[in-house]
Amino acid sequence: MAPHQTRLRARYAETDQMGVVHHAVYLVWLEAARVEYCRAAGFDYGAMEREDGIGIAVVETHCRYVYPTRFDDEVVIETRLEAASPRLVRFAYQLRRAADDRLLATAETKHIFCNRDMRPVRLPPKYWSLFGIPRGAGLPTP
Amino acid sequence: MAPHQTRLRARYAETDQMGVVHHAVYLVWLEAARVEYCRAAGFDYGAMEREDGIGIAVVETHCRYVYPTRFDDEVVIETRLEAASPRLVRFAYQLRRAADDRLLATAETKHIFCNRDMRPVRLPPKYWSLFGIPRGAGLPTP
Amino acid sequence: MAPHQTRLRARYAETDQMGVVHHAVYLVWLEAARVEYCRAAGFDYGAMEREDGIGIAVVETHCRYVYPTRFDDEVVIETRLEAASPRLVRFAYQLRRAADDRLLATAETKHIFCNRDMRPVRLPPKYWSLFGIPRGAGLPTP
Amino acid sequence: MAPHQTRLRARYAETDQMGVVHHAVYLVWLEAARVEYCRAAGFDYGAMEREDGIGIAVVETHCRYVYPTRFDDEVVIETRLEAASPRLVRFAYQLRRAADDRLLATAETKHIFCNRDMRPVRLPPKYWSLFGIPRGAGLPTP
Numbered sequence: 414m415a416p417h418q419t420r421l422r423a424r425y426a427e428t429d430q431m432g433v434v435h436h437a438v439y440l441v442w443l444e445a446a447r448v449e450y451c452r453a454a455g456f457d458y459g460a461m462e463r464e465d466g467i468g469i470a471v472v473e474t475h476c477r478y479v480y481p482t483r484f485d486d487e488v489v490i491e492t493r494l495e496a497a498s499p500r501l502v503r504f505a506y507q508l509r510r511a512a513d514d515r516l517l518a519t520a521e522t523k524h525i526f527c528n529r530d531m532r533p534v535r536l537p538p539k540y541w542s543l544f545g546i547p548r549g550a551g552l553p554t555p
Numbered sequence: 556m557a558p559h560q561t562r563l564r565a566r567y568a569e570t571d572q573m574g575v576v577h578h579a580v581y582l583v584w585l586e587a588a589r590v591e592y593c594r595a596a597g598f599d600y601g602a603m604e605r606e607d608g609i610g611i612a613v614v615e616t617h618c619r620y621v622y623p624t625r626f627d628d629e630v631v632i633e634t635r636l637e638a639a640s641p642r643l644v645r646f647a648y649q650l651r652r653a654a655d656d657r658l659l660a661t662a663e664t665k666h667i668f669c670n671r672d673m674r675p676v677r678l679p680p681k682y683w684s685l686f687g688i689p690r691g692a693g694l695p696t697p
Numbered sequence: 698m699a700p701h702q703t704r705l706r707a708r709y710a711e712t713d714q715m716g717v718v719h720h721a722v723y724l725v726w727l728e729a730a731r732v733e734y735c736r737a738a739g740f741d742y743g744a745m746e747r748e749d750g751i752g753i754a755v756v757e758t759h760c761r762y763v764y765p766t767r768f769d770d771e772v773v774i775e776t777r778l779e780a781a782s783p784r785l786v787r788f789a790y791q792l793r794r795a796a797d798d799r800l801l802a803t804a805e806t807k808h809i810f811c812n813r814d815m816r817p818v819r820l821p822p823k824y825w826s827l828f829g830i831p832r833g834a835g836l837p838t839p
Numbered sequence: 840m841a842p843h844q845t846r847l848r849a850r851y852a853e854t855d856q857m858g859v860v861h862h863a864v865y866l867v868w869l870e871a872a873r874v875e876y877c878r879a880a881g882f883d884y885g886a887m888e889r890e891d892g893i894g895i896a897v898v899e900t901h902c903r904y905v906y907p908t909r910f911d912d913e914v915v916i917e918t919r920l921e922a923a924s925p926r927l928v929r930f931a932y933q934l935r936r937a938a939d940d941r942l943l944a945t946a947e948t949k950h951i952f953c954n955r956d957m958r959p960v961r962l963p964p965k966y967w968s969l970f971g972i973p974r975g976a977g978l979p980t981p
Contacts, residue, residue: 425732425742426577426725430570430626430888433957436897437568437870440863441710448709448769458709459769462856471862475901481957484572485732485743531859531907567874567884568867572746575815578755579724583852586721590851590911600851601911604714613720617759623815627874627885673717673765710861714854714910721852768856 414545416493419449420511423486433481440474443506443520446490450504456543465537466529469502473523479516487511497544499535501525556687558635561591562653565628575623582616585648585662588632592646598685607679608671611644615665621658629653639686641677643667698829700777703733704795707770717765724758727790727804730774734788740827749821750813753786757807763800771795781828783819785809840971842919845875846937849912859907866900869932869946872916876930882969891963892955895928899949905942913937923970925961927951 421442429435451458462468482488489511495503502524508517526536541550563584571577593600604610624630631653637645644666650659668678683692705726713719735742746752766772773795779787786808792801810820825834847868855861877884888894908914915937921929928950934943952962967976 422729424725424729425571426579426728428572429567430572430574431894431896431957432572435568436900437863437866440866441708444710444863445706445708459767468857470857470907471904473901473903474862475899477899478897481896483743531857564871566867566871568870573752573754573815578758579721579728582721582724583850586852587848587850601909610715612715612765613762615759615761616720617757619757620755623754625885671716673715709855710863712856713851714856714858716856719852 414450414454414494416491417446417450417453419446419490419492421445421488421490423482423484423488425484428484431481433483434486436476436478439476439478439508439518439520442488442490442508443474443476443492443504443522446492446506447504447522450492450494451543454543456540461540467534467536468527468529468531469524470527470531471522472525474520475522476518476520478518480510480518482508482510482517488517494545495521497546499526499538499541499546499550500533502544556592556596556636558633559588559592559595561588561632561634563587563630563632565624565626565630567626570626573623575625576628578618578620581618581620581650581660581662584630584632584650585616585618585634585646585664588634588648589646589664592634592636593685596685598682603682609676609678610669610671610673611666612669612673613664614667616662617664618660618662620660622652622660624650624652624659630659636687637663639688641668641680641683641688641692642675644686698734698738698778700775701730701734701737703730703774703776705729705772705774707766707768707772709768712768715765717767718770720760720762723760723762723792723802723804726772726774726792727758727760727776727788727806730776730790731788731806734776734778735827738827740824745824751818751820752811752813752815753808754811754815755806756809758804759806760802760804762802764794764802766792766794766801772801778829779805781830783810783822783825783830783834784817786828840876840880840920842917843872843876843879845872845916845918847871847914847916849908849910849914851910854910857907859909860912862902862904865902865904865934865944865946868914868916868934869900869902869918869930869948872918872932873930873948876918876920877969880969882966887966893960893962894953894955894957895950896953896957897948898951900946901948902944902946904944906936906944908934908936908943914943920971921947923972925952925964925967925972925976926959928970 427438569580711722
């Protein structure tokens with residue numbers, strides 16, 4: 414799927430006493446952007462968790478904070494699927510201020526599929542196409 | 556049980572751009588204080604949820620903010636069980652700044668016991684004494 | 698101003714292990730709804746804080762949780778200005794699930810105007826009309 | 840300074856519906872650990888911000904999530920100053936479950952010193968020794 418754009422506004426509760434959005438909040442925003450990415454890709458994250466007992470656990474986050482985000486700034490998050498296999502997914506993000514397209518942050522996150530006990534599992538094939546995983550992926554080569 | 560005191564420190568992430576702890580954070584602190592209250596009463600909240608499938612859902616919160624809490628302030632939360640029945644529990648709280656005993660906030664919370672589907676249930680009798688609920692509570696009077 | 702409606706979606710980070718939105722999050726949502734209320738009333742909250750050094754401090758919150766909100770639920774918050782004077786403002790809220798209009802929670806919040814040192818101040822008259830405060834409010838009666 | 844250990848307990852509000860602590864919370868914990876590190880090093884973070892108008896802005900975070908943290912787990916965070924100059928500081932962290940020393944996560948954060956307008960500044964020399972910065976650091980070599 415092409416990169417997907419999500420918009421949100423910085424909430425007052427998300428600022429800290431430095432007068433800018435707290436750096437931990439960006440991870441919450443990235444997650445909101447992933448959920449919207451999945452929705453746009455025709456993929457209901459909540460349903461997969463509920464019906465198939467499969468969640469997507471974050472195993473790595475990396476974020477570079479380029480310019481401070483202020484209260485009430487409108488932020489555009491561009492989300493791109495970087496890589497996907499039946500075991501792993503990686504996303505990359507750019508956060509920009511809507512008003513002037515100023516780059517606020519860049520980030521990457523890495524995820525594994527897991528069951529209700531948080532153990533790694535293979536993504537069922539019915540979901541593969543949504544992540545652009547080719548049929549036969551992850552099979553032992555003959 | 557007698558009122559119980561919990562101590563914590565205001566985190567930087569808990570402040571907002573007004574330079575004080577954000578008001579929503581107080582509810583998180585009250586919850587941390589309830590957990591410590593329960594632990595002191597010999598009651599393992601996590602185990603009840605895990606083993607008996609019984610949670611304590613918040614149905615009402617009421618908080619009055621008296622004086623601002625600042626980053627790194629040490630806060631003492633006094634938690635008092637106000638009322639308890641097999642269906643309902645009410646707690647009351649006073650938050651004070653440790654340095655000078657200054658009153659920061661007062662609050663009350665009301666809770667019901669619920670199962671994994673978030674439906675109201677009666678607390679199993681084995682837990683009653685921990686909440687000071689007398690045997691026979693909630694029975695129809697003859 | 699007439700009641701104002703804000704829409705938002707429950708974020709994954711806002712849920713807790715009971716599988717529902719954590720009760721402290723509702724206060725964050727109420728605040729987001731107040732900001733949108735103010736914007737719709739022609740009032741820029743951030744600018745007042747920045748230019749006039751006047752903030753709106755929360756002095757009381759009261760929330761009743763009627764039905765659990767789940768991840769990804771779309772929520773409609775109806776915000777109503779209950780009362781306003783040059784010193785105090787009160788808002789009331791109803792939170793409903795967008796899908797079926799189910800009532801999720803009701804709440805009220807009380808606020809005072811304060812300066813950068815968090816001391817109570819009177820709202821400058823230029824802002825009165827935005828809060829529906831009549832000219833002459835708060836003056837000693839002859 | 841030698842590595843410093845901070846202890847905290849996972850709060851209920853910090854869990855998500857997967858039944859584990861949400862990944863964004865780890866960044867809040869790292870910050871709490873840095874504050875304790877600074878306190879142990881004889882350095883009052885709040886005072887520097889208040890008196891000298893100098894803050895420490897996060898410019899990069901990187902976190903690997905190794906094993907899920909559960910509600911009420913006691914967590915030990917070991918914080919180590921990795922590098923420091925008058926412009927930049929880097930910290931590294933290991934998070935372990937207190938009960939059995941199980942590794943939960945590793946992380947690094949990078950920071951710059953900044954003024955109240957969030958512009959980069961050099962750390963005043965009086966603070967250098969606290970960060971182990973040698974006298975003469977950052978000077979042009981002859």
